[in-house]
Amino acid sequence: MHVDLIESIAWWRIGLTDGRRAVADAATDALVHGSESAAVAELAGIRDDENPFVVDALVARVVADLGLESAMSEDPELPAARRLCRATLTGETSERELTRWIHSYFHHESTSDLVNQLADLDDEFDLAEDGVQGTTADVRARVRAVATLIVDGA
Structure with a gap:
């Protein structure tokens, strides 16, 4: 549709x-x-x-x-977020760009728990890049998993 x-x-x-x-x-x-x-x-x-x-x-x-x-x-922000998640899954944009946009646009205050998870993952990217916690590869994989759920309408 x-x-x-x-x-x-x-x-x-x-x-x-x-x-x-x-x-x-x-x-x-x-x-x-x-x-x-x-x-x-x-x-x-x-x-x-x-x-x-x-x-x-x-x-x-x-x-x-x-x-x-x-x-x-519905609020246009959520379909726009789905569009960017889809772009991430097809390689048009990076996982980091997705989380940065989500975090800057929604902060941690979206009506969608999944979108809020992407904002949290932006914070985790910062920690991984600074060598404090985890790896960026792990965060990228988790971003892709959440983006898939958003695109699939979960």
């Missing part, structure tokens, strides 16, 4: 890096996989310098056209 599009829209809505490109790429993928929405096609073709108000309007049309209102009713 358009998971990539939902996560990319969440990424856009909270103003994260390359959000415009993320929604355009996800819209393109939706078209490739059979979406026939004119709004999706228009979103797929936006320019990298498109006005944010235009992107917002297109995103709203896509959400309405595809009936994604209920999926988009």
